[in-house]
Amino acid sequence: MTRSLIIAAKCIAFTCLLLAVVGVSLWSASRRVPKFYEHALTQQLPADELAEAADQLEQEVLDLQSEIQSQETWEVIFTSEQINAWLAADLEQKFPQLLPTGVSEPRVAIEDGLAKVACRYTSPKFSTVFxxxxxxxxxxxxxxxxxxxxxxRAGALPVPLKRFFDQITARAEEANLSVLWTQQEDSPVALVKLPTNLDDVRSDVVIEVIEIEEGQIRIAGRVVPGVELQSMPQQPRFADASQPR
Known part of the structure; x- marks a missing residue:
């Protein structure tokens, strides 16, 4: 009987130790900060240069609006430096309600053909970098x-995204964007439909290029008459536009 109790106690102790090790490992993994995010925060521009880069991004947007109104073709390039400067200098000041509760310091990196986005999340229970x-x-x-x-990821831990799809779709609808979910190569894919008719533009705006290049995103297109737009493809590329399983 005593021997059985000792064995049981050892098993319980081992299980508790295992849980503690796993818990510490998970906690440590959740606290890990992506290198690109750490670099974006530590290499931030001085205040005067930060404001200038943020103004450059807003000027790019204004120039784009003017280009769309006056020319048949248009192009805009946003650099990661401009985007991060605007996020740091202007986002919370000009759009204080845009970020969800607990979210702060969003930053981006554009490298290896990918756009990498991260932000800090803090709640009463834990803190991590998504x-x-x-x-x-x-x-x-x-x-x-x-x-x-x-x-x-939350730190270094994978995050299941399916639970957030409805929230993302609802936010998009508030911005007058249509979003459907599908899947490609085991990764979730959001299909985003942009309106062609914009305020103060008589013709329709068509996007023809989206390129994620090293350090920048390039978007280009043209302005077309409504009759020409009606002849363009309107069927989705993906047969299955349902949520990923």
């Missing part, structure tokens, strides 16, 4: 582009 690795491409449907989520 990160995503994304690539994007146009589908065969006019003004529809796909965003493939290659990786999603």
């Amino acid at each position: 990160s995503l690795e994304l690539d994007s491409f146009l589908t065969e449907t006019t003004n529809e582009f796909a965003i493939r989520i290659a990786k999603a």
Whole structure:
């Protein structure tokens, strides 16, 4: 009887030790910070250069609006430096309600053909850095582009994304964007449909290029009459536009 109790006690002690080791490992993994995010924070521009780079991004947007109104073709390039400067200098100041509760310091890196996005998340229970690795491409449907989520992490731990699909879709609908979910190579893909008709533009705006290059994102297209737009493909590229299983 005593021997059995000793064996049982040892088993319980071993199990507790195992749980403790796993718990510490998971906690440590959840606290890990992606290198690109750490670099984006530590290599941040001085305040005056930060404001200048943020202004450059806003000027690119204004120039794009003017280009779309006055020319048949258009192009815009956003660099990771401009995006991060705007996120650091202007996002919370100009759009304080945009970030969800607990989310702060979003940053991006554009490298290896991927857009990498990360932010810090803090709650009463834990703190971590969420990160995503994304690539994007146009589908065969006019003004529809796909965003493939290659990786999603909390620290170094994988994050199941399916539970967030409805929230993402609802947020997109609030912004007048249509989003469907599908799957490619075991990765979730969001199919985002952009409107062709924009305010103050008489013709329709069509996106023809989305390129994720080293350190920058390039988007280009043209302005077409409504009659020409009607002849363009409107069928989705992916047969299955349902949520990934």
